[in-house]
Amino acid sequence: MAYTNQNGCLFPNRTIRHMFKLDPNKPISDSQLEQLIHSGTDGFVVGGSDGVSEQKVEALYRRIQHTSLPLCYEMTQADAFVFGFDFYFIPIVLNTTNLDWIGQRHVQALQIYDSRLTWLPYETLPYLILNPNCKAAELTCAKTDLTIGEVLAYTQLSTEIFHIPLLYIEYSGVYGDLTLVKQIAIRHPNVHIFYGGGIVSREQAEEMGRYVQTVVVGNVIYQDFERALQTVGI
């Protein structure tokens, strides 16, 4: 694949600047999927917090698999594994207050998938969830009232204690604190940072894209499709 890096792995990868996040549990037409594919985006992430099943992921995958753009699957449930994606993200939540999201669910899943993991193109995707009012924060019992010092300590936990080369700053549903994102980015120049949350225009995508490697656009696809199309081209 043209997108893979020196290690033959899709991420870290500084050429993927914009991704659309598709929720297997939300309705979208074939025509809309085609428009997203030809929008100028650099790839797709499939994943959601609610009502995800193997059947729904598989169905969505089949509808987009003809694209040459990279297709990634964020696997949040061990019982919803689908073959064929170009890359698999395995999320952990750095600022969770529930051990499940920083190891326990993974230990359970690893007992099922075992050595299969080692031949999958995958990377751990550590989330920092910063919007207290989103479903992801509720689901993962995230502690979101953090000082800047705490936020930076969580990112250090991820990169310097755990050695994970990716980081996802998640403001799901609201546009995030640009100053905070900038500080994280300055602190971790070698980490591939994803930003997601509240992006509804190309200006916002460009603004966040000045500090992070990849801007992820999700909710607006389902809320205002035409605006979603306008976020690409950064």
Place this chain on the structure above:
Amino acid sequence: MAYTNQNGCLFPNRTIRHMFKLDPNKPISDSQLEQLIHSGTDGFVVGGSDGVSEQKVEALYRRIQHTSLPLCYEMTQADAFVFGFDFYFIPIVLNTTNLDWIGQRHVQALQIYDSRLTWLPYETLPYLILNPNCKAAELTCAKTDLTIGEVLAYTQLSTEIFHIPLLYIEYSGVYGDLTLVKQIAIRHPNVHIFYGGGIVSREQAEEMGRYVQTVVVGNVIYQDFERALQTVGI
């Protein structure tokens, strides 16, 4: 230092086969320290579960700092930092049931030490604590009644989700399950594995040393000093 690896880092390092673990909270004579230094061991780890303070660590460090052997400090408390060691271990506990030991204490400590971490020679040391009756298991609320599948999943969490190149199999006080240690080692040929627990003879050190990179000898130093000296030479 002659012991450092290609990255200029002390660990992973396959030449360090035997280490003595010194507890800053337990009494030991200067003569005994000299005997340990000249015993043929490959290095020292300073650390303990109980009553550790900066003063006690500093005092012990000063008594052994003249050796050319590598001196490592396992830093379990943010308030007991001592400069001068050749290498710093930052422990996490893989099979803990308390979030503190797999991130929260680290996030607190990182807010104090901040960027200092990046210029310290350090590595994360993930523990798998397998003896239910030891102080470390009690202190860290470790879940020790694990199946082999669970044990292997915890080691995968450490190496394949977190990407940490070290692993410490801790049986503190009792000699461990050789078959289990062997299975972990076979599964992770590129991980530097430490084994600690119940070693009181060279035969035991050699036996465990067939599967792990480094055998750590601790308790017997304080229980039967002459036997401790006999564990070296593997």
